[in-house]
Amino acid sequence: MSVINISSNEQFNNILTSSRFVVADFYADWCGPCKAIAPVYDSLASQLTRPNHITFTKINGDQQTELAQAYSVRAYPTFIVFENGRKKQTVAGADPRQLNEVIQKLASEATKSDGAAGDADSGAGSSWLGATVAKGYxxxxxxxxxxxxxxxxxxxxxxxxxxxxxxxxxxxxxxxxxxxxxxxxxxxxxxxxxxxxxxxxxxxxxxxxxxxxxxxxxxxxxxxxxxxxxxxxxxxxxxxxxxxxxxxxxxxxxxxxxxxxxxxxxxxxxxxxxxxxxxxxxxxxxxxxxxxxxxxxxxxxxxxxxxxxxxxxxxxxxxxxxxxxxxxxxxxxx
Missing domain, CATH: 2.60.120.470 (PITH domain)
Structure with a gap:
């Protein structure tokens, strides 16, 4: 299955560390709009998932309350895009058109970043790190x-x-x-x-x-x-x-x-x-x-x-x- 269901903070932090881009779908079982947009999200995930590069996740906010609070989720559904472990963009609400635009743009950026990866050592704009970054940060x-x-x-x-x-x-x-x-x-x-x-x-x-x-x-x-x-x-x-x-x-x-x-x-x-x-x-x-x-x-x-x-x-x-x-x-x- 393309979408990963998150069952713990540690699991989600490990994904943020291992994948360049991560999309998180914060939802609740009682939320009607969440159920309505789920097929759209699942379809995008099946088309665009790339191991260790673009990862799609689903997080039940009622069960994973610490994650919902940590990322300031105030309504369902809320979709959050992460890049290199940091929050990049948020889509609030069940708007298929907006969700599609944001994720397609993400896929385009991911493709461009692949092409530029070979130039990462050349200098300007790159971010050099001399030690490992703690998981989740x-x-x-x-x-x-x-x-x-x-x-x-x-x-x-x-x-x-x-x-x-x-x-x-x-x-x-x-x-x-x-x-x-x-x-x-x-x-x-x-x-x-x-x-x-x-x-x-x-x-x-x-x-x-x-x-x-x-x-x-x-x-x-x-x-x-x-x-x-x-x-x-x-x-x-x-x-x-x-x-x-x-x-x-x-x-x-x-x-x-x-x-x-x-x-x-x-x-x-x-x-x-x-x-x-x-x-x-x-x-x-x-x-x-x-x-x-x-x-x-x-x-x-x-x-x-x-x-x-x-x-x-x-x-x-x-x-x-x-x-x-x-x-x-x-x-x-x-």
Missing amino acids: SDITDQVDAKGLELLNRDNERGEPRVLFDGGKPSGLSGKGKGKAEGKSDWVESDTDEQLMLYIPFQSTVKVHSVHITSFAASGEDNEDEDDDEVPMRPKTVSLYSNRSHVLGFDEADDIPAVQTVEIKPEDWDAKTGTARVDLRFVKFQNVTSLVLFFVDGDGDSEKLRVDRVRIIGDAGEKRAMGKLEKIGDEPGE
């Missing part, structure tokens, strides 16, 4: 407000804060030592000592599950003309603060308890991608409008710290409270 780095970024104690001869959130592959992957382009690098380094204070505002309220930190500490060969204390280190201790209205000063951070402090161990760094995945206490990072990452120290004795990329993993957008569910197309009392 997605890369929400595009929610970062780049104009509001602040980075204290950075070396001005290196890159600006926005390079940390660039979607392209870091030059460190190719073994390019200094990686400078017109005098600037695609990473940041600390200046007077090993500490960095990074302020990250978001365009919307988000939930943060984990942070991917990439750091390619330059080798001695790349810095043969520099003193040992100038050879940059990878971060070791990172303190996180949420919902601050501005970047914290270093003295200020000492007086404010961090929401969470983590220590990145040597074995946490992926040898190929130079990336460490830092899992957070998810319950502590709900309804987040900004993050402050305080890079406290590094994994050596240098006075320089280097960070190449930061990716934010979680869930974008506010989750509205579960309201009264109504049948779209049915009059009250029917």
Whole structure:
């Protein structure tokens, strides 16, 4: 059967992770319009399903109440289209024409994306990830407000804060030592000592599950003309603060308890991608409008710290409270 009936949160999250596009039909057994449009949905699914690329699902909202609430389903039927685990479009109501248009457009985009897949490594527009994304979550780095970024104690001869959130592959992957382009690098380094204070505002309220930190500490060969204390280190201790209205000063951070402090161990760094995945206490990072990452120290004795990329993993957008569910197309009392 082309349509997959969802029986648990875990099953649905696994599908969101494994399939590029997912269509979810939220319905209820008592909903007349749901039954009327079901043959149309089933027909589209049978024509367009492509394993691990386009997946069609049905979710009984009365039985899977957590999923209905998580995706703000307020009426039946509601169709939601996901791309790479993130909500892309919603169709509310039993409108066959609108549903057909949305799903046919989805199929067209999927076909185009297949043709462009071979160019994904070429650069612009691609989103590079150096670590695995936790099931049920997605890369929400595009929610970062780049104009509001602040980075204290950075070396001005290196890159600006926005390079940390660039979607392209870091030059460190190719073994390019200094990686400078017109005098600037695609990473940041600390200046007077090993500490960095990074302020990250978001365009919307988000939930943060984990942070991917990439750091390619330059080798001695790349810095043969520099003193040992100038050879940059990878971060070791990172303190996180949420919902601050501005970047914290270093003295200020000492007086404010961090929401969470983590220590990145040597074995946490992926040898190929130079990336460490830092899992957070998810319950502590709900309804987040900004993050402050305080890079406290590094994994050596240098006075320089280097960070190449930061990716934010979680869930974008506010989750509205579960309201009264109504049948779209049915009059009250029917």
